[in-house]
Amino acid sequence: MLGIQHPVVQGGMQWVGLAELASAVSNAGGLGTITGLTQPTPEELVKEIERCRSMTDKPFAVNLTILPTIKPVPYEEYAQAIVDSGIKIVETAGRNPEPFLPLFKSAGIKVIHKCTSLRHSLKAESIGCDMVSVDGFECAGHPGEDDVTNMILLPLAARRLKIPFLASGGIGDGRGLAAALAMGADGINMGTRFMVTKEAPIHEKVKQKMVDASELDTSLIYRSLRNTARVFKNSVAEQVLEIEAQPGETKFEDIQSLVQGVKGRELFEDGDVETGIWSAGMIVGLIDDIPSCEELITRMVDEAEAIIHERLDKLASA
Numbered sequence: 001m002l003g004i005q006h007p008v009v010q011g012g013m014q015w016v017g018l019a020e021l022a023s024a025v026s027n028a029g030g031l032g033t034i035t036g037l038t039q040p041t042p043e044e045l046v047k048e049i050e051r052c053r054s055m056t057d058k059p060f061a062v063n064l065t066i067l068p069t070i071k072p073v074p075y076e077e078y079a080q081a082i083v084d085s086g087i088k089i090v091e092t093a094g095r096n097p098e099p100f101l102p103l104f105k106s107a108g109i110k111v112i113h114k115c116t117s118l119r120h121s122l123k124a125e126s127i128g129c130d131m132v133s134v135d136g137f138e139c140a141g142h143p144g145e146d147d148v149t150n151m152i153l154l155p156l157a158a159r160r161l162k163i164p165f166l167a168s169g170g171i172g173d174g175r176g177l178a179a180a181l182a183m184g185a186d187g188i189n190m191g192t193r194f195m196v197t198k199e200a201p202i203h204e205k206v207k208q209k210m211v212d213a214s215e216l217d218t219s220l221i222y223r224s225l226r227n228t229a230r231v232f233k234n235s236v237a238e239q240v241l242e243i244e245a246q247p248g249e250t251k252f253e254d255i256q257s258l259v260q261g262v263k264g265r266e267l268f269e270d271g272d273v274e275t276g277i278w279s280a281g282m283i284v285g286l287i288d289d290i291p292s293c294e295e296l297i298t299r300m301v302d303e304a305e306a307i308i309h310e311r312l313d314k315l316a317s318a
């Protein structure tokens with residue numbers, strides 16, 4: 001459906017999903033994704049798509065994240081820019097993408113909606129999405145409020161969905177890829193693992209911090225606001241958690257100065273890892289190098305094939 005060689009997708013990542021990363025993933029046989037809202041205007045998004053096209057002749061997607069924001073976002077104009085640029089795959093996330101489907105469908109675009117629960121996945125299927133990306137509790141960013149891990153969510157999706165689906169969250173090696181396929185997924189979607197690659201356009205110190213981290217180094221912030229986000233555990237995330245733990249209701253204004261998006265963007269540029277927050281998943285515990293996207297995808301596919309053909313085959317025929 002996506003016209004790619006390997007069933008490996010790079011999910012949208014605010015401030016990270018630029019042409020450098022998206023084209024590297026696509027050139028390596030996966031599906032790279034440009035993050036729409038990382039571009040300040042729809043016009044800039046058109047230019048970023050053109051820049052990506054100059055770096056790869058393979059398919060790539062654009063992510064449109066429809067979340068409540070402090071500043072209103074002209075989502076319709078971003079959607080139109082995607083269509084006008086001739087993009088054929090869109091990853092939607094954040095909210096029900098139904099209002100955008102007629103526009104995307106009439107342009108022949110395949111829509112992959114990212115969902116954190118079975119009920120949202122079934123809803124996405126019922127409104128005509130072509131594929132869903134099932135984001136388990138392990139994932140970076142917004143895992144929802146149900147706290148169901150992929151070990152449960154993926155077999156559930158396999159039992160109930162008719163459309164294809166990607167396993168997303170907590171995957172970063174060939175074992176994860178083979179396991180996702182074994183649990184019924186048609187492919188995988190990764191965020192955190194692709195942040196820690198040579199082509200990810202973020203400071204080396206941020207990448208190294210994630211290499212050094214363990215599986216215990218993420219925090220779930222915004223739980224009290226029912227808008228949970230999994231971020232890297234640093235002093236800023238700890239401060240947010242302290243404020244959320246205080247008696248009484250937490251208001252976004254109480255933590256706003258700590259979590260401003262602009263601070264997250266700046267830390268990706270200057271590598272000062274204690275000045276803001278950034279999304280990161282539990283898979284940081286399994287990341288111990290900074291390969292190119294080509295090295296990463298090839299290694300994962302080789303590892304998964306070896307597990308399937310050698311280990312599992314032997315176990316099954318024993």
Ligand SMILES: Cc1cc2nc3c(=O)[nH]c(=O)nc-3n(C[C@H](O)[C@H](O)[C@H](O)COP(=O)(O)O)c2cc1C
Binds near residue numbers: 014139168171283
């Ligand atoms: C730094 C970062 C930024 C992200 N930003 C977005 C975003 O803007 N929109 C979105 O739909 N998902 C976003 N995600 C989530 C990823 O697309 C993906 O669903 C998630 O990372 C999968 O979990 P994993 O990190 O365990 O692979 C982000 C993830 C990371 C690591």
